[in-house]
Amino acid sequence: MIYPQNFEQKTGFDKIRHLLSEKCLSTLGKERVNEMYFSKEYDTICEWLNQTDEFVRILHGDQEFPANYFFDVRHSLKRIRPEGTFLDEKEIFDLKRSLQTIQDIVRFFKKEEEEEILYPALTKSVGEVCIFPQLIGKIDSILDKFGRIKDNASPTLAQIRRDITTTMNGISKSLQSILRMAQSEGVIEKDTTPTMRDGRLVIPVAPAFKRKIRGIVHDESASGKTVFIEPAEVVEANNRIRELEGDERREIIRILTDFTDLVRPFIPDILQSYEFLAEIDFIRAKALFAGQIKAIRPPVEDTQQIDWIRATHPILYLSLQKQQKEIVPLDIELNKENRILIISGPNAGGKSVCLKTVGLLQYMLQCGLLIPLNESSRTGIFDNILIDIGDEQSIENDLSTYSSHLTNMKYFVRNCNDKTILLIDEFGSGTEPQIGGAIAEALLDRFNKNLSYGVITTHYQNLKHFAEDHEGVINGAMLYDRHLMQPLFKLAIGNPGSSFAIEIARKIGLPEDVITEASTKVGENYINMDKYLQDIVRDKRYWENKRQNIRQQEKKLNEITERYEQDLSSIHTQRKELLAQAKAEAARILSEANARIENTIREIKEAEAEKERTRQARKNLEEFKASVSQEIEVNDKIAHKIAKLKERKERKEKNKNQDSSKKALQQNNITVGDNVRLKGQRSAGTVLEVQDKQAVVAFGMIKSTIKLDQLEKVSKNQIKKEIAKSTFVSTRTTDDMREKKLNFKMDIDIRGMRGDEALQAVMYFIDDAIQVNAGKVRILHGTGTGALRQIIRDYLNTVPGIKQFHDEHVQFGGAGITVVELE
Template identity: 75%
Template sequence: MIYPQNFEFKTGFDKVRLIISEKCLSTLGEERTAAMSFSSDFLEVTQKLEQTDEFIRILHGDKEFPANYFYDVRYSLKRIRPEGTYLDEKELFDIKRSLQTIHDIIRFFRSPEEDEILYPALTALAGDIMAFPQLITQIDGILDKFGRVKDNASSDLARIRKEIASTTGSISRSLQAILRSAQSEGVVDKDVAPTMRDGRLMIPVAPAFKRKIRGIVHDESATGKTVFIEPEVVVEANNRVRELESEERREIIRILTVFTNTVRPLVPEILCSYEFLAEIDFIHAKALFAEQINAIKPVLENKQQIDWARATHPLLYLSLKKQGKEVVPLDIELKENKRLLVISGPNAGGKSVCLKTVGLIQYMLQCGLPVPVHESSRTGIFESIFIDIGDEQSIENDLSTYSSHLTNMKYFVKNCNEKSIILIDEFGSGTEPQIGGAIAEALLDRFNRSGSYGVVTTHYQNLKHLAEDTEGLVNGAMLYDRHLMQPLFKLSIGNPGSSFAVEIARKIGLPEDVIADASNKVGSDYIDMDKYLQDIVRDKRYWESKRQNIRQREKKLEDTIARYETDLEAVNKQQKEIIREAKAEAQRIISEANAKIENTIREIKEAQAEKEQTKLIRKSMEEFKSSINDAAVSDDKIARKMAKLKERKEKKTAKQPVKQPVFNRDVIEVGDAVRLKGQTSAGTVMELQGVQATVAFGMIKSTVKLDRLEKVSKNQLKQEIKKSTFVSAQTRDDMHDKKLNFKQEIDVRGMRGDEALQAVTYFIDDAILVGSTRVRILHGTGTGALRQLIREYLRSTPGVEHFRDEHVQLGGSGITVVEFE
């Protein structure tokens, strides 16, 4: 609920509404924009924000959204409800194109190509919306691509138009013969040609020679220098053309009436689909507006709160952007123990702008619009917004400015609660300062006791004192640069602001003695307090700047420490891995040494050596084993030994010659370079299939028998590619154009079986050639023979991975969807 319908606030939001309306594609969306309203339902607001946020992602996505034909045909659909009425050609054409748009939008959200639902809120909005592909197909059978009724829409229409063309042709020939005869006799100039007047072909003649041509004078030019004669030999033929045109019109009306009779029972369902189109148009416009003002979907919680960072007034942002200026963002926080913000500061310092920014952004948010705040912001929901901004005096109701303010305050006091937000500009002004300040203080205390949230602006000292000493209230100041004597338009929460009255008066040039007299009248205490406020604000700005710099340095230091810790952890991990590998290598050496020892002992035994000598050898081996074990536990020694082993291994690898694959001309494998026997152009083998191979010659793939190919070296392939290119630039351009202009759908309804099969064959070949992953074949349902014939062909076609019926809402078994490998 918004109270009252404040003029300034209403005007501001009406401008927002107008900008969104201008971005709509049709009157469908414009009506939705006009009906946009404030909501306190958390789930409803969340849903609207989610839908708009998803559409913003669509605007930034790679896949183009189908937004071609947003037509409002609701009037036409409602007009045909009585029997005997019919849709004319333009209405039918608009219905066809807009239904096709609805069909494409539903396919966009329910695309089976995607593994997951990318836009759940918008997909849910599509729900069970009908796309009516059968109607689109029927209209395609009636209208051509320009929206005119086709010749073959009925057999009678085809016959009538054929006869019109034949009769018109004979009239033209007769006129040409008469014209040539008249030109040879000098009755008509050489450059004159037959002219159409009132739907009849005539010959233009000078008035002096009008008796030379037998016929009927139908008209003359505006200057009177030319008359238009219909020769008597073509009068009857022209009459016949008129009759045929009337028959044509009657037949077209009959065709349209018959089709309208099939549409009439479906009108309620079709209108539901257009309601969906209207909602999509509206969401699309909201997304465009959000992009224009850099708005986002903020964190929204189901409680009363305002915690905004870098909030900007959208209309002020757009206005300053046109002037090449930047708006100063607003940081504001209203929480449970500091719900009511009392803003003070100099005039023209931005207090009212701050107030209007809060009101407009909160209202936009609860209308389901993204808002221009920083992504770290947290927003909440309020049940009502009470506004008192500007001069609301009324001559009719005999209300002064102050009376109108008090009327609003009476309503606020009676109706505000902990779920309300109150916005009051120049609180308590408009009457004698002492009583006005006292009433304002009492009202502010009442608002605080009711638990309301709000922002009020004031110059009254007593309100600043109340905010300083009362729980739930907090002071705020609009900052002012004392040295430059200009406002900074920044809000600082925590301390009251000075009005800078003396400084502004001195800047304007008010005489110094007047300023001194005024200072003496208010007393030194007031002047000193104002100076103290200025000093506090100045010091706060200084220390805030210092604190910000310290924060930035701490953040930088934390990032550096985190990076070093990550690097150190990686080094330690790498060191442990090296040690593990070194120990494993040492263990392997020990195992080899043990084997050597045992082998030596065996040899001594076999040689029947003396026992003393055997003991000496075994002792020597044990010492060798012990030294290796000692080395294994020393990380430093292991690291040095591993380095030596690695160096030795690298040298050994470097000395070994790299084996080159043997070139065998008779064996062809995947990846080999080949060429057609007797040809110079070479290609690469992509796939082997029995006695055939798929070879890529430049951009073209071809299936060739192996006995027609000969193997060439890679170097020869590179040289031949340099010498000549198999695919010319023209061919590449043609292939590129073919890929760009390739349509993912073919319509073979009405064709004979062999004609349809040939068309589908060419279509599938083109689809494979341009690399398409999915196409649709429209064959209709009928007896099912055409569908069966096409699918038998698809089963035997290499490259076709899968085919299936289209989704029931998008055409069902009348359409086959083909997917390629």
């Protein structure tokens, strides 16, 4: 259910329909754009999204998709249903080219099916689409490549056209003879040539000489200086040409009628094939639009949720792109715990754009369009989208703005449920603030009790307090730069926003005494509360940035530690292998040494008094001894290095155990005034009160009661070190990681690679997937002999960050694709 009727105009979806229509190749696709509708069926939505996503891949692929001729000849086909009617040459030519396009598209997907299904959703849509090669062949036999009837379309037509050619040649010869004679007599100019008037060949002559040439005057020029005479000698031949042209036209009609009689029985099937062509045109337009707005096919779950990262309003994006400006993306989350988001903040700060972005993207998603957000986002499905945006004041219906809002709220209360998302702009405004705020609060309570989801913008303080005090409702703020006095257009969830009314009034130059008087009237508490809100937002932005930097650094350190441990394990394995090799080598050396010594002794005995031979034998023995010592020294160095690495690992584990013991000891000594933090977190707070096994801790302006075993003491020096450490990650590192996430592709194709080359590519791919928290990726290795698949899976068994891997669903590639799920 979509409410109200002008929902598409309010959200800007009507403009998206227009942009899609412009990308269609024919009226076939444009009709589908106009028929596009909102669905709440999970399977239907997924099918639409998969088709569009696959077509995006086709557009970026190497194979050219057949999209040359999307002609709509449905009207012509319906016109020829009565007997005796026929298609003309242009209609048949358009029919032929469009049927050829349908045939090429079907074969494009059938070819994929024969090899490996790369586009399962689109291949499935081909289904039982009929193609008509016989009709195409028949059309080729009667029309040439320019769409004209061929001379040999029938034996009769061929004879008629030969007769026309022969007669025309005779007329031409006669006229040339008459022209030469007239030119020799000076009746006409030397460069005069025959011309055509009313389908008959004539000679242009000056009026003064028209009686010099015997024949029929057919016409004269506009100036009256030329008359056109058909010589008597060619009149009969021209009459014959007219007769032959009539015969030609009748024969062409007979040929067209016979062909139309052949087509007529197939009209229902042909029209059904044109429905397929219309669908392909529509899907192609959606894929092109997705590329224009940088949209993706996000993960969709059959539940109610919004977990969007870097979402953008497509119409605003295109508008700012023309102005060469950057759009500020939106991060927003609604789930079962926090279903309704109350957004507050200054005017012109982006609240309404945020609300419209949610409404438009959710509507686009459930119409089967890809949407512009980050790949790590998650989306859900809602049965109802109810929206109240803008001024609906109506003279005809005698409705004020507020009355119109209340009419909408009546509808919302009656129809909202746990599968509804409400989008309300300036909730409660339009009437006296006190009663308007009270009614808005009562309505918000009803929405919350009905478990509805929603994004609501407001300036009312009581609604901000309601969000703080009730589960299911959460505050959000549009951020504002107090120093530059300009909006940042960023949404921060968790705290309410300030309207910055005093600051904005001061910026535009309102007299200071007026501002002071206004501040006195509202009271110091209100002014202070607004200031505290601003401080909270500022501090939150600061600590959010710090926390993000710390998370990035921790992740990097964890990766380094994990690789270090893997290297240690690998070295340990290599050590065992090296020791085994060393033992074998030692045995070989010992055996060779004994043989060499025995041989030397034998040579000395045999040489007896020959000193030179004795000296040479001893020299050879000394050289052998030196080489053996060198090999032993190398083996000792390797063993020493392995021992040092093992010692370092043991020392690291020992330090880790000592840290755990210290933390456990600190936990038992937490007292009032201590600086503490939640285990696993970085934000520090101050202990205000200790009660048995719990403590009241202040984190900034927020007080929380937490169990003692969940806390750990931190010194002021530790806090300073944490802050210093948090700045370790450079801006470039953060940008690199963000760039890697944006450019990371969820699939890798290793078909055709050698085993070692494929393994290297997959190793890099899996490393990147773990870094960007991909969740699930696909490896396309094909079936073949299965050797490549086995190599890849043997490697995947050794990677710690992988939860499981399995074959893709048989509909989407089966054993030719391995799906890897990451932890």
